[in-house]
Ligand SMILES: NC(=O)c1ccc[n+]([C@@H]2O[C@H](COP(=O)([O-])OP(=O)(O)OC[C@H]3O[C@@H](n4cnc5c(N)ncnc54)[C@H](O)[C@@H]3O)[C@@H](O)[C@H]2O)c1
């Protein structure tokens with residue numbers, strides 16, 4: 418049974434990325450993988466629980482630290498019974514946050530409130546900005562060298578908030594802070610494969626910009642394998658990718674936003690970060706990072722991952738006229754979300 422779950426996770430992971438299966442390739446066993454401590458902050462939540470499960474299935478993880486303000490003992494006890502490599506520990510409440518973070522190589526943050534129908538991601542700012550600010554301060558104190566994968570929305574603002582907190586603490590390393598935009602890539606691949614009628618396993622689509630509405634810019638002109646899609650098809654695919662989160666929020670009708678697909682995307686991205694740390698060559702995924710490829714200080718694009726986190730921020734490559742227009746249109750909104758985060762972090 419376990420073997421068949423692992424096999425299907427592995428198949429699914431290979432489908433999502435031609436370069437980074439969730440479980441290591443043959444010849445790279447857990448015995449030869451270095452010790453890696455990974456923390457999930459918000460581990461008892463809708464994303465946190467399935468993400469904890471997927472990280473427990475990843476043999477690159479030797480220690481899995483599950484933190485939340487409530488509910489983590491149960492999640493940790495449950496996940497800990499799975500017979501895979503990592504030791505699991507649950508931590509609950511702020512007084513246990515330091516212990517949860519000490520010695521971490523990677524911290525994944527899906528803590529915070531999700532959207533309800535009719536809300537934008539920015540409507541989450543008032544609650545989630547404070548949560549991210551305090552968790553970032555704890556990361557600066559207890560594991561300043563860890564890579565940080567920010568899932569909490571609005572990502573376009575929470576990443577700049579974390580950067581400012583780290584700067585104030587004197588621990589900021591731009592190579593180590595990532596906004597997780599992998600779900601946009603996962604969606605773009607799925608929707609493209611459906612429209613182009615090609616097997617989804619082989620599909621690649623870069624998604625750039627940010628993670629909200631029109632700031633999500635899938636580059637279908639660079640999608641592989643190539644397909645002869647009409648301009649109308651490309652417009653519809655672009656809109657569906659940009660509205661993917663809202664599609665799930667509406668279908669869940671008040672019971673939250675994407676959790677399962679997000680846990681999957683988060684696990685793929687975390688796996689890519691761990692592979693980079695472990696020196697696996699040519700690990701490339703899209704992420705919202707400090708960037709100079711546009712005039713904005715943060716931008717999502719393809720990023721090469723290495724032993725210190727970001728090894729190289731890759732440029733956008735050739736854009737179609739439609740994508741050039743999309744890029745122009747997204748810049749003002751993304752700029753103001755970034756500035757909002759920076760301003761918040763520097764108040765008080
Ligand atoms: N980046 C993306 O693509 C993406 C995709 C989906 C959801 N999200 C975002 O992820 C976040 C979480 O979504 P969810 O569906 O898991 O929500 P959820 O409400 O189910 O879970 C959130 C968890 O965070 C915990 N939490 C709250 N404050 C905390 C704190 N200070 N420290 C630690 N944990 C704390 C809660 O107790 C809860 O268990 C939301 O902001 C959502 O918008 C992002």
Ligand SMILES: O=C(O)C[C@H](O)C(=O)O
Nearest residue numbers: 532570661662663674675
């Ligand atoms: O849409 C949301 O609010 C959650 C997340 O950002 C998503 O893209 O699914």
